[in-house]
Amino acid sequence: MVTLYDTLGVREDASDDEIKRAYRKAAMRAHPDRNKGREAAAHDAFQEIKQAYAILSDSEQRRVYDAVFAEEMGKLREQEERQARETRERAEREAQAERERYEKFVAQAMRYAERGHNRDVVFGVLLGRGCDEALAARIADGIAALAAARAQVPPAAPPDAPESETPQAEAAAHAGLFTTLWHGMFGLRS
Incomplete structure (x- = not known):
């Protein structure tokens, strides 16, 4: 002016x-x-x-x-x-909606993976639900990695092994590592 x-x-x-x-x-x-x-x-x-x-x-x-x-x-x-302020609030609402949409896709992928479906089925389901192809691939890959990690059974420990070397302790350590990787990959927080 x-x-x-x-x-x-x-x-x-x-x-x-x-x-x-x-x-x-x-x-x-x-x-x-x-x-x-x-x-x-x-x-x-x-x-x-x-x-x-x-x-x-x-x-x-x-x-x-x-x-x-x-x-x-x-x-x-x-x-x-x-x-x-209105622009900032609109951007925050859009970001929240995007996070909720992402969380919905991850939850859907988890449900299908828990039912025993492989990565390609999970990927197809996500695409069918309107998920972006790159995001669907990332989620499906992460879900496949999670399913593979859960499927691994730790070997039995000798009877005289200390408690820190038991399969349960080893599995807990792997689960902690996997959880860290999972959250890093998908940005989820517990």
């Missing part, structure tokens, strides 16, 4: 002398006699400069202009903040 101050090329806190000097300088630059071939555009610019100077050189008119300008700038700032 171009202000009267911008038209004269001065700051909002310019003194009367600075406004007067800026007016003379701008008027000389925009005067139609000094802009041969562009008289119409120069005339319009010259008139804007004259109007800006007429308001800013009168202390009462300048005070009123500053008050109105400050109010309008406040409204503009509020509008921009509201639009930014």
